[in-house]
Amino acid sequence: MNWKRMAVSLTAGLAGLFLATIPASAQCTVKYSHSAMTSSFVGPFTSWVNLNAEGLTERPSDIVISGVGCFTTDSTLEIQYDAVMSIPTTIGLSDRGQYWDFYDKSDSMSIDTVSVTQPTSSSGLVTKIQIHINLGTVEPTAEVIIKNLRFDVTGTTGTGYQSVGDGSYLNAYVGTTNPSFTAAPFPVGYVLKTVVGGGVTDVGWGFEDGVCPFKLCPYPNQGGTIGYLLHQATWSFLTNTWTTDFPFRYNGESFAPAVNDLLPIGATDLVVDVEDIPSGVTVTFPQHLYICGSDSILDTWTATNSVGPQTGGHLATVYQTTSTSGHGGASLVVTTGMSPSTSVGCPNVIGVQVGNPSGNNADGNMQVDLRVVMGPALKAQFTGDDAQPTAVPRYLNNIAASRPTREIIGDATGNPVQYFYLNPTQTVLLYPFVTSFSGWNTGIEVGNTGNDGAVFGNTGQAGKLDVYFFPTNGTPFEYTVAAGVGRGLDAQGNLEAGGDFADSLTDLVAKAGQPFVEGYIIIVAHFNFGHGAAMVFNTSGAVTAVPALVLGGHCSYDYGYGYDPNAQPPAVNPLQFPACSSARQGDITKLPEQLKQ
Numbered sequence: 184m185n186w187k188r189m190a191v192s193l194t195a196g197l198a199g200l201f202l203a204t205i206p207a208s209a210q211c212t213v214k215y216s217h218s219a220m221t222s223s224f225v226g227p228f229t230s231w232v233n234l235n236a237e238g239l240t241e242r243p244s245d246i247v248i249s250g251v252g253c254f255t256t257d258s259t260l261e262i263q264y265d266a267v268m269s270i271p272t273t274i275g276l277s278d279r280g281q282y283w284d285f286y287d288k289s290d291s292m293s294i295d296t297v298s299v300t301q302p303t304s305s306s307g308l309v310t311k312i313q314i315h316i317n318l319g320t321v322e323p324t325a326e327v328i329i330k331n332l333r334f335d336v337t338g339t340t341g342t343g344y345q346s347v348g349d350g351s352y353l354n355a356y357v358g359t360t361n362p363s364f365t366a367a368p369f370p371v372g373y374v375l376k377t378v379v380g381g382g383v384t385d386v387g388w389g390f391e392d393g394v395c396p397f398k399l400c401p402y403p404n405q406g407g408t409i410g411y412l413l414h415q416a417t418w419s420f421l422t423n424t425w426t427t428d429f430p431f432r433y434n435g436e437s438f439a440p441a442v443n444d445l446l447p448i449g450a451t452d453l454v455v456d457v458e459d460i461p462s463g464v465t466v467t468f469p470q471h472l473y474i475c476g477s478d479s480i481l482d483t484w485t486a487t488n489s490v491g492p493q494t495g496g497h498l499a500t501v502y503q504t505t506s507t508s509g510h511g512g513a514s515l516v517v518t519t520g521m522s523p524s525t526s527v528g529c530p531n532v533i534g535v536q537v538g539n540p541s542g543n544n545a546d547g548n549m550q551v552d553l554r555v556v557m558g559p560a561l562k563a564q565f566t567g568d569d570a571q572p573t574a575v576p577r578y579l580n581n582i583a584a585s586r587p588t589r590e591i592i593g594d595a596t597g598n599p600v601q602y603f604y605l606n607p608t609q610t611v612l613l614y615p616f617v618t619s620f621s622g623w624n625t626g627i628e629v630g631n632t633g634n635d636g637a638v639f640g641n642t643g644q645a646g647k648l649d650v651y652f653f654p655t656n657g658t659p660f661e662y663t664v665a666a667g668v669g670r671g672l673d674a675q676g677n678l679e680a681g682g683d684f685a686d687s688l689t690d691l692v693a694k695a696g697q698p699f700v701e702g703y704i705i706i707v708a709h710f711n712f713g714h715g716a717a718m719v720f721n722t723s724g725a726v727t728a729v730p731a732l733v734l735g736g737h738c739s740y741d742y743g744y745g746y747d748p749n750a751q752p753p754a755v756n757p758l759q760f761p762a763c764s765s766a767r768q769g770d771i772t773k774l775p776e777q778l779k780q
Contacts, residue, residue, distance in 0.1 A: 211253035211260075213357045213369045216245035220324045221286045234336050234372040236349040243353050243372035245330035254292055254327070256319040258361035261311060262329055264371070265354050267301060267344045268310040270333035274299050283314070285327045292320040307338065307345035329355075336374050347374045381420025381591040383553060387412040387519055387603030391461075391549060391709065392644045393537025410537045411521050416603040418553060419516040420591045422474075451557065453484050455517075456499040457533075458552040458599045463540030466551075467491035467523045468500045468533055475529035476513045483527075490523070492534070519603065537605065539645065539677075553602035554593035608644055610713030611705060611734040617688050617717055618701035625688040626718040627669075627704075629731075633712045634681030643680025645673070646709025650691060654702040662695035680710065706731070 216226035228244035235241055248260065274282050274297050283297060296315035301308045314327065336353055338346035347353050353372035358365035393410025457466050468490035474482035484502035491498050516530050523534040540549060593599055617625040633643015648664040666676040669686025678684050692699040706715065715731035 210250055210364050211248050211357050211359060211366055212250040213355065213366055214247050214249075216247050216328055216330060218247050218326060220249075221247075221326050223286060224284070224326060224328050226328075226330070231352065231370045231372050234334075234347075234353060234374045236337065236347075236374045236376040241336050241353075241372065242331070242333045243355075245328060245332075246355055246357075246369065246371060247326050247328050248357055249324070249326045251321050251323050252362065253359055254287075254316050254319045254325055255359070255361050256316060258316050258319065258359050260314040260316060260327060261356075261358050261360070262314075263302070263309060263311040263356040263358075264332075264334060265304065265306075265309050265345060265356075266334040266336050266347050267308050267338070268299065268332055269335040272299075274312060282331050283312075283327065283329050285325070287320050287322050287325040289320055289322040289325070291318060291322060292325055293317040303343075304345060307343050309345055310334070334372075336372070347372075349374060349376045377557060378420045378422055378591045381418070381555070383416060383418045383592065383600060383602055385415070385417040386601055387414050387416030387535075388548070389413040389537055389603070389605050390608040390644075391463075391537070391605045392539045392608045392646065393605075412519055412535055412537065412603055416519045416535075417516065418555070418592055418602070419514055420555070421514045451504050453502040453504070453515075454499060454556045455502065455533075456497075456554045456556075456599065457493075457602060458497050458554070460493060460495050460497065460551055461540040461549045461605065462495035463538040464549075464551070464605070465492045465494045465536040465538070466498050466533065467493070467536075468498065469523035469525065469531060471524075471527070472502050472515060472517065472531045473527070473529055474513045474515050480527065480529065481513050492536075494538075495540075535603065540605070548604040548606050550604040551602050552599035554597075554599035555591040556593070557591055607707075608646060608709055608711060610708045610711060612708065612713060612715045612731040613734050614704045614706070614715070614717045614729065614731050616701070616719070616729060617704055618719060619689050619692070619699070620701050623719060623721045626720065627684075627686055627688060627691065627706075627715070628717070629678065629684040629706060629708055629713060629715040631678045631680050631682050631684075631708070631710055631712070632714055633710055634679075635712075643712060644710040645675075645677040645679045647676055648672075648678060648684060648709070649707040650695070651705040651707070652692070652695065652697065652699050652702065653704065654699045657699070657702065660695060660697045662691065662697075664691070665694070668694050678708065678710065705734070 215228040215230060216224055217229045218224040218226075224247055226245055230244065232242075232244050234243060243264075246262075248262070254260065271278070271282060276294070276297055278297070279285075285292065285294060293316075294314055295317040296313070298313050300311045300313065302311050303309075312329065334353060335344060336347040338344035351374055352368075352370040353374060354368035355371050356365060356368055389410065389412040453472070455468060455472075460466050468486060470486050470490060472484040473480045474484070482504050484504045487501045487503050489498075490500050518530050518532055519535045520532045521534060521536060522532070524530075524532040590597065612629065614625075614627065617627070619625065629648060631643060631645075635643075650662045650664060651659060652662070653659045664672065664676060664684070664686075666672055666674055669684055669690065671682050671684035672678055673682075688699070688704075714733060717729040717731060718726055719729060720726040
């Protein structure tokens with residue numbers, strides 16, 4: 184016999200007697216899904232769980248609702264969360280056992296409607312689950328469970344969604360319409376950033392040809408043809424404390440097998456993206472990156488795509504881990520060196536080799552940029568990178584200054600930040616007067632005097648020549664001398680150490696394809712220790728020699744003491760920053776002209 188159906192036909196007096204048994208002070212009790220009364224509801228949760236501040240689909244703890252007077256006939260049980268539910272988007276009666284369930288050993292209670300709405304709170308849209316009680320119960324052990332839900336705690340899946348800030352609780356508010364009652368906020372999740380700090384802590388720098396030109400150079404690339412960065416770049420991040428795994432929950436989530444997780448999260452992506460690699464610079468990632476703590480390896484991240492070597496352009500590599508170990512305060516520290524690390528251990532090393540990317544870089548360094556992002560590896564990827572769209576996870580599109588993101592290293596708009604840079608290896612020569620007016624011409628000469636190491640201990644370099652023309656009352660223009668123009672350049676268009684370049688003004692102007700009669704020129708030679716002269720002559724053989732004024736190189740290096748850059752610094756003091764001119768006669772930043780923007 185179906186006693187619930189018989190209850191519908193009870194007399195009004197009997198119904199009134201039934202309702203009279205409900206205490207006037209009745210209220211709902213909320214607890215985590217580790218029930219002491221109902222064995223079928225015994226779950227993995229005994230407290231709230233940590234949620235990623237960077238997460239899109241975060242699963243809080245399940246809750247159990249009970250209490251005499253909580254489930255009255257024709258009342259609505261309401262559970263509101265202060266975030267928008269992302270999985271599932273709707274809930275109905277058919278989802279019993281998946282997202283909700285109930286138990287009543289008296290078999291008196293029946294439920295006829297379950298729905299989800301998105302009301303607006305003071306801070307934006309939230310989630311409300313409404314369960315309509317068709318027939319109620321006063322059984323004290325009766326329970327309703329809400330389970331397997333996921334929430335967008337950062338509010339990134341749509342505008343107007345409320346986000347739960349880093350260090351704040353995701354709460355559930357439970358109430359009933361008959362009698363009208365709302366329980367105190369019940370925490371079901373605690374939102375934390377995966378990474379508490381990260382960035383490039385020691386920006387690297389070096390010369391564009393990768394070679395330290397000075398005799399007393401504290402680095403092993405002095406005199407070499409392929410060099411290191413002179414000052415090694417280091418980037419790192421520090422993780423937060425995670426109680427279930429590091430740093431994202433994954434398939435299974437370390438919970439009891441009976442818990443049905445409808446959206447398992449697979450491996451964790453760590454995407455390392457190096458942008459703007461100059462031609463001539465080779466970047467190679469290691470096959471593995473290691474999370475280290477107290478000089479021991481806690482987690483291993485394995486590259487799933489190319490690790491290089493990449494010369495010029497862009498390199499993005501996805502590292503993945505499926506580790507579920509809890510590591511509070513674990514850190515990843517990555518340095519740069521001549522070659523990437525190949526053996527298990529810490530620290531991690533990204534290989535950066537510098538060849539000769541010289542050319543057209545007259546007024547500043549060549550900057551290489553870095554961004555690092557992390558998150559669950561989902562099948563669907565969104566375009567988020569200019570060179571390798573599938574390598575950068577979908578959440579890169581959600582980066583904004585006003586909300587938490589999964590970005591570890593980068594700026595608020597998703598752009599990479601400075602990783603390392605290369606100072607131009609150059610000497611700047613001013614030819615104060617050159618002319619081809621009325622039968623006159625000018626011979627242009629540049630000498631690369633860097634082949635004097637046996638005498639002075641210096642190391643020369645080969646490099647290109649950028650010629651900047653400043654015609655009188657005309658528009659300035661630029662020309663990089665190509666191989667085969669004039670005399671003295673090699674097959675790559677470089678002037679070797681110990682070599683001399685010579686050409687006429689009229690030939691250089693013709694090769695540049697621009698009009699020029701007279702004025703002055705500046706030649707930026709991409710090597711140290713450059714000198715030059717101009718010879719103004721006419722058809723009758725009159726010659727006037729005009730020596731070029733050495734304005735200086737850009738920068739070489741300084742130890743932070745103000746000493747001569749050739750002086751050996753104290754061994755305990757690392758290289759500080761690029762500061763001095765390679766020609767000792769000024770710096771390109773002191774020029775009246777800004778050669779390139």
